[in-house]
Amino acid sequence: MNRLVYGDKRIYWLWMVMICGVGKSAVWTLRKHYDNIRSCATALKEGSCTFADGRILKNAQTVDFDEAHSIIEDCEKKGIAVFCIPVTAELDLKKAVKA
Numbered sequence: 001m002n003r004l005v006y007g008d009k010r011i012y013w014l015w016m017v018m019i020c021g022v023g024k025s026a027v028w029t030l031r032k033h034y035d036n037i038r039s040c041a042t043a044l045k046e047g048s049c050t051f052a053d054g055r056i057l058k059n060a061q062t063v064d065f066d067e068a069h070s071i072i073e074d075c076e077k078k079g080i081a082v083f084c085i086p087v088t089a090e091l092d093l094k095k096a097v098k099a
Helices: 009-020 027-030 037-046 054-062 063-077 087-098
Strands: none
Touching: 009 027, 009 037, 009 054, 009 063, 027 037, 037 054
8 A cells, every 4th residue: 555645754754765876966956946855756656756867757756655664664773873964964965965
C-alpha cells in the first residue's frame, strides 16, 4: 500500500534522496518550488511536477513512500537515528556549500 500522506517529514526527505540520488542538488532545486517537502514529494509522486527531469520523474513513479517509511522504521529498530536538519540550517548549509 502506498500512502501519500505521512506526518513524519523524514519520510519525504529520504524518499527525495532515493529518487534524486544522494548528495544531488536536484533535491534542493525541486524543494525550493514548494512550501514544504511533503508538497514537493507529493507533486513528484502524482506527476504534477513539470520541471523535474525524466529520470527523477521515472524514479518517483517506481519508488513508494512506504519504502522510505520502512527504512526509517528499520533504522529505529536498530537504534540508528534518522533526522532532518531544520530549514534554517538547510539554508545555511546551502550557502556554505556554495562558498
